[in-house]
Amino acid sequence: MIDPQDDQLNPVAAAASEISVVIVDDHSIFRTGLRAELAPSLRVLGEAANVDEAIAVVTSTQPRVVLLDVHLPGGRGGGGAEVIQRAAAACPGTLFLALSVSDAADDVVRVIRAGARGYITKSSSGGEVSEAVNRVSEGDAVFSPRLAGFVLDAFGAVAGETAQTTDELDRLSAREQEVMRLIARGYSYKEAAAELFISVKTVETHVSAVLRKLQFSSRHELTAWALDRKLL
Structure with missing residues (x-):
């Protein structure tokens, strides 16, 4: 059958x-x-x-x-x-x-x-x-x-790293975090400005603040940091 x-x-x-x-x-x-x-x-x-x-x-x-x-x-x-x-x-x-x-x-x-x-x-x-x-x-x-x-x-160290990442993000304002994620993803300043409906000058100001607060010298360092912490 x-x-x-x-x-x-x-x-x-x-x-x-x-x-x-x-x-x-x-x-x-x-x-x-x-x-x-x-x-x-x-x-x-x-x-x-x-x-x-x-x-x-x-x-x-x-x-x-x-x-x-x-x-x-x-x-x-x-x-x-x-x-x-x-x-x-x-x-x-x-x-x-x-x-x-x-x-x-x-x-x-x-x-x-x-x-x-x-x-x-x-x-x-x-x-x-x-x-x-x-x-x-x-x-x-x-x-x-x-x-x-x-x-x-x-x-085994995830809990400790999560706490560290939280502390680092707490240094940034909500808008700075939005700008940080876009720039770390490879957006240009002009693209980030269009995405967030703000001026290019404002994006530049936020990026400068993000790099200063996180103690990075370039957006490449920022991208590596964000990728490592799964923030993108």
């Missing part, structure tokens, strides 16, 4: 069981190889080779999981972490899984703080990557075994 619930015989059920994926990596050979090795239940909606392409593809296709390299060209220099921070708001149902050749603690912590649900290395097999995608899709956090310690060590 044929079971109508059998996914292999029921195209609707089979489609419902698929997990949509986008692959982001700046090496086309790696993307092609990974795509060929993923499980049949993972449906690749698109690929991207840099930050800006990744944001465009992810926001337009709204995949369930993004396989995301940590080091990517383009954008504002933030790599995979920047993709997450800029795309996440427009893709509330999308989850990010870092897949990188790097196993450096700084890379792991940076992308997890940005919002990635896991981090595995490129030494993983196609089957292991597929399993990780399935687990992330179901709500689990997934890490290559030797990387888990980095995450535990880093987030």
Whole structure:
């Protein structure tokens, strides 16, 4: 007797069981190889080779999981972490899984703080990557075994860092915080002024105050600080 619930015989059920994926990596050979090795239940909606392409593809296709390299060209220099921070708001149902050749603690912590649900290395097999995608899709956090310690060590200090960040933000007025976030995201003074309906001169005044209060000498330092504290 044929079971109508059998996914292999029921195209609707089979489609419902698929997990949509986008692959982001700046090496086309790696993307092609990974795509060929993923499980049949993972449906690749698109690929991207840099930050800006990744944001465009992810926001337009709204995949369930993004396989995301940590080091990517383009954008504002933030790599995979920047993709997450800029795309996440427009893709509330999308989850990010870092897949990188790097196993450096700084890379792991940076992308997890940005919002990635896991981090595995490129030494993983196609089957292991597929399993990780399935687990992330179901709500689990997934890490290559030797990387888990980095995450535990880093987030053991989260409470203290949160308190420090709160103290730093308390130095800024509400308007200064608004200007700070826009400038840190890469807005020009003119763009920030238009966004907040204030004059360019007022933006310049607020930026000077922000840099002085936070003791930074440039907007690049401000951007790095804001990205590290997940304020963008």
